[in-house]
Amino acid sequence: MSSRAIVVDAPGRHRLVTGERPEPGPGEVVVRVAAAGICMSDREVYHGHRDPGYVRYPLTPGHEWAGTVEAAGPGVDPELVGRRTVAEGFRTCGTCERCRHGETSLCTAPYAETGFTHPGGFADHVVVPARLLHPLPDDADLSAAALLEPAAVVAAAVRAGVPEPGERIAVLGAGTLGLLAVQLLSSCSPGELTVIDPRFERAELACHMGATEARTPELSHDVRGHFDLVVETAGAPSTAADATLLARRGGRVVLTGMFAPGATGIDPVHLSLSQLTVRSVFGASSAAWSFAVRAYVTGQLDPAALITHEFPLDRYADALALVGGGDPKTGKVLLRP
Incomplete structure (x- = not known):
């Protein structure tokens, strides 16, 4: 099965590549991305303005996304396949003092985050540790759910x-x-x-x-x-x-x-x-993610109202240019692989 992805080789240089669908390793899942949001951090990555300690090129960006689990690796509950989901971005160690205290956004292990140091959601598929998933109801609007990452930061x-x-x-x-x-x-x-x-x-x-x-x-x-x-x-x-x-x-x-x-x-x-x-606040802990997902599922949070533009994956450059362009009528811009 083929899979496409945006790759930013270096600041100001990107390409759309097609290859084999990634396979999940032990403890991992492959998620088919339904929608991925673009934010100012993604512009910083593209233009090379992000602190070098918080990005690793070449890179597939995309830290705001939602999709459906398509494959589960060894050690992962196969019942997750077919579930709609989002996932935490920080790839925390889970064992350091801060993680054990519940402050996962303060993990003391080397910084690792989907979309910045690991391939993100500007692609047909993304591979993430299953322990970071927050499964959603079967009828969840995945376009709206793509905004649960910024919602978790706000939470x-x-x-x-x-x-x-x-x-x-x-x-x-x-x-x-x-x-x-x-x-x-x-x-x-x-x-x-x-x-x-x-x-x-x-x-x-x-x-x-x-x-x-x-x-x-x-x-x-x-x-x-x-x-x-x-x-x-x-x-x-x-x-x-x-x-x-x-x-x-x-x-x-x-x-x-x-x-x-x-x-x-x-x-x-x-x-x-x-x-x-x-x-x-920098990023979101697991508790903040749970808070945001609950608010979304119960209807206290309506991210769909913020979405103004959607683009296919091959129009990444057009979508990126729209973000931060200064038009007050531009809200959240999504890529739809």
């Missing part, structure tokens, strides 16, 4: 923020992470749920998804020091510092966006005088 942020009913909450950024955060946070019965984003179209969509108010960054100065919890999702140069200014004294801030070198630093004087609790 990690929400869990870290510990929202309580009636609290004043702000989400900084209305991209994919921000809109998923709005959906999860709205289910916590906040007293206020404000979204801050310069793009009117994105902010308007956030209000349809559960936000009680939308503001531009310029209009956010009036609410500085107002929020019990601020979830930052944009990863823009100033948004980490902005998030700490939005929180009330004694409030909580969770940084979820991926920042580039040169981002504005957080004022340590403000941080200490305001007695803020600041957390950051």
Whole structure:
């Protein structure tokens, strides 16, 4: 059986290759990919802007994906074949102190992640350890399920923020992470749920998804020091510092966006005088994945509403160009192998 895959040989160079379907090794499964999302991290990989310690060329990218188990390797329950599924991206060791403590996103083994160091979902098939699977119901929408990876990251942020009913909450950024955060946070019965984003179209969509108010960054100065919890999702140069200014004294801030070198630093004087609790999130633990999958299966999370474009695998270049192109009407872009 043949199988196609996008291969990025080096920054700025890619090709579509066709070969034999990969075979699963012990403890592994082969998943036929139904849909794979493209995010800004995939652009960083393609253009060579990702930290060299977190990517390995040549590479088949794609860390946001969903599909159906097609084959099981030795030692894997054959009942998994035919199941719709997603899978955790971090290939954790499961034995280090942090993994044993349940903090799998802090695994101390050498970094390994599907789509960055191991072949990912921009392909007809992907091979992953069966222990990382999160099986889905038989009627699950696999296009929507492809967004469960960013949803798991958001779930990690929400869990870290510990929202309580009636609290004043702000989400900084209305991209994919921000809109998923709005959906999860709205289910916590906040007293206020404000979204801050310069793009009117994105902010308007956030209000349809559960936000009680939308503001531009310029209009956010009036609410500085107002929020019990601020979830930052944009990863823009100033948004980490902005998030700490939005929180009330004694409030909580969770940084979820991926920042580039040169981002504005957080004022340590403000941080200490305001007695803020600041957390950051990189990836998602197994518990956060379970949280996101449960929210999706029970209908608290509707990732399908974020999808605006779908492309076949051979139009990878067109799809990648659309992501990060600046059009506020562009939401999540999927590849459909």
